[in-house]
Amino acid sequence: MECVFGMVGKGFALVVADSSAVNSILVHKSNEDKIMVLDSHKLMGASGEAGDRAQFTEYVQKNVALYQYRNGIPLTTKAAANFMRGELATALRKNPYMVNIVLAGYDKETGPSLYFIDYIATLHKVDKAAFGYGSYFALSMMDRHYHPNMTVDEAVKLADQCIEEIRSRLVVAPQNFVIKIVDEDGAREHLWRRTTKD
């Protein structure tokens, strides 16, 4: 019942993820961070098989850092997205990573961008994306209320509306959500939306 979703606004991109770590009927913890900060200006929200998620996101984060050390400049968001797609595609026919990714980034030249990367390595640049059962509610809410060049407040309000829908309509809804933002000042945690404290 994991869900990750994201959207692009005016000069920023937002990624929201639930923070429950679940094993069958047991909730291990409800403050699990599923949105990894890849580098100063990239956020990678991942959902799927827990072990694959942790392994893959760490692997990508370290490779993104390695590129920067070797070449002196950071990867663009598009390049990072394509690198991830390549790794997922190579592993797909051997030992697939069951991880769905929403990649948000800010580049000085091209501004904010959001990428949808499926677990079978389908890559697409989008304005809004969502994964998991929550996507049925989040995508519909965003289709209705999203417009290009939203401000941060408008985007957070829309994210809250999506979270509200998920909480009220999904049978085993996650308890807590984390909202992270990336803009020209960098990638950082923005807000938490809690129903239970850990």
Place this chain on the structure above:
Amino acid sequence: MSIFEYNGSALVAMVGKNCFAIASDRRLGVQLQTIATDFQRIFKIHNKLFLGLSGLGSDAQTLHQRLVFRHKLYQLREERDMKPETFASLVSAMLYEKRFGPYFCQPVIAGLGEDDKPFICTMDSIGAKELAKDFVVAGTASESLYGACESMFKADMDHEELFETISQALISSVDRDCLSGWGGHVYVVTPDEVTERILKGRMD
């Protein structure tokens, strides 16, 4: 649901008088959920050669990257662009290499060959080439497309009429297929120019 129908696609290519047209739908889906309405399925290999890839989106992207790589190498070695017939053979060989673990794609290749003679062909996911003189189709809407093209096609259309015909055939076919649609993307290629147009159809 078959893996070929996972993302949903519709592709058609038609031959005209010294020109060809290739068209695709724009939907990217994950089974019955629509993810995007601006997905690119037709790729330019060079000015007179276009490749459309229907089927699984991930394999279409992988195949496109591999083929662009092979074509760039060919250009460096041969110092010219690949002929469409040669390219079709290359695609066929690459697909058959993976005979027992195939790419889940059905390519549509369209180009202007020697003396700007139009060439189109399609193949199945393991590289069985199907050359045609009039039109080729691929994707989840292929059955509707066969019917629409068979009834609307005329030989030796000029590029204006060809654009109208291929657009009507594409739109009427994807309207009957829930997995493809959300507009159309049409390329009409003559020896002098390439025209790219976006179609608006039923957005559902």
